[in-house]
Amino acid sequence: MSEIQFSGLFDLTDKVAVITGGSRGLGLYTATAFLHAGARKVILVSRKAEGPQGLNQAVQKLNALPLHGEAISIAADLSKPSEVERVVEHLKKTEEKIDILIANAAATWGGRFDETPDWAVAKVLDLNVRSVFNLVRLMAPLLEKAGKIGDPSRIVITGAGAGLMVPPFGPENRVISYGVSKAAAHHLARYLAVELGPRNIATNAIAPGFFPSKLANGLVDILGGFDAMAKANLLGRYGRPEDIAGVMLFLCSRAGSWVNGVVLEVTGGSHLVGDRPPSKSKL
Numbered sequence: 001m002s003e004i005q006f007s008g009l010f011d012l013t014d015k016v017a018v019i020t021g022g023s024r025g026l027g028l029y030t031a032t033a034f035l036h037a038g039a040r041k042v043i044l045v046s047r048k049a050e051g052p053q054g055l056n057q058a059v060q061k062l063n064a065l066p067l068h069g070e071a072i073s074i075a076a077d078l079s080k081p082s083e084v085e086r087v088v089e090h091l092k093k094t095e096e097k098i099d100i101l102i103a104n105a106a107a108t109w110g111g112r113f114d115e116t117p118d119w120a121v122a123k124v125l126d127l128n129v130r131s132v133f134n135l136v137r138l139m140a141p142l143l144e145k146a147g148k149i150g151d152p153s154r155i156v157i158t159g160a161g162a163g164l165m166v167p168p169f170g171p172e173n174r175v176i177s178y179g180v181s182k183a184a185a186h187h188l189a190r191y192l193a194v195e196l197g198p199r200n201i202a203t204n205a206i207a208p209g210f211f212p213s214k215l216a217n218g219l220v221d222i223l224g225g226f227d228a229m230a231k232a233n234l235l236g237r238y239g240r241p242e243d244i245a246g247v248m249l250f251l252c253s254r255a256g257s258w259v260n261g262v263v264l265e266v267t268g269g270s271h272l273v274g275d276r277p278p279s280k281s282k283l
Helices: 025-036 055-063 081-094 118-146 176-199 214-222 226-232 241-252
Strands: 016-020 041-046 070-075 100-103 153-158 201-208 263-266
Touching: 016 025, 016 118, 025 041, 025 055, 025 100, 025 241, 041 055, 055 070, 081 118, 100 118, 100 241, 118 153, 118 176, 118 201, 153 176, 153 241, 176 201, 176 263, 201 241, 241 263
Parallel strands: 016 041, 016 100, 041 070, 100 153, 153 201, 201 263
Antiparallel strands: none
């Protein structure tokens, strides 16, 4: 007789989640999935409030879903330590505890190695690594209040396939600082798993391949477009919103309650062979 308690395995009923970079792309996919899974509140944090990819339009879309939970937003530039502190202080005043933190906000820069400006390196590292460290450090007490043995609170850091390998983007489009920052984000998740696991906080990272997003679209165009990239992938396609939704629900629900310190590749296998550019790429 099976002893698996399958009911509610991927349920997030009454959970409160904070999602950085949640106004579009992977962050918005995650917020949508969490609300469908029963989350009581998703709090989106991003730099821009207005515009077609700003927080306001994302919150409007999410709150239009016929679901129980609600979405709210906090506009903040998380690359600045003072803004990270402001966000956490706001959360301390409005939330008793935080069940889930998705550290998804990111920046990138591409160009020739010899011409890479220092400000670009600082911009990428500040948002992709430094801000994640500071956000987790300051939010840890709120996460600890939510975690318990058997159901830890969760942190998921969005890394990237570029943090697993050196992408073949050619000398005109090097993304060295981005790839290094994502490799650091992956290892940060491992360190945090050791540091915070005893406080009933589980930390993991995901390493996505190519998904349609503002961050990826420019590089995909360089490599010949999404259709060409799909044909080059081992599974014959690029990432879909459901792929991120499923991975995030697994890591943040009871299904993933004993997963701690892993980097989960969501690349269709391209991390094994590299993002092989098709013959008609612009390299």
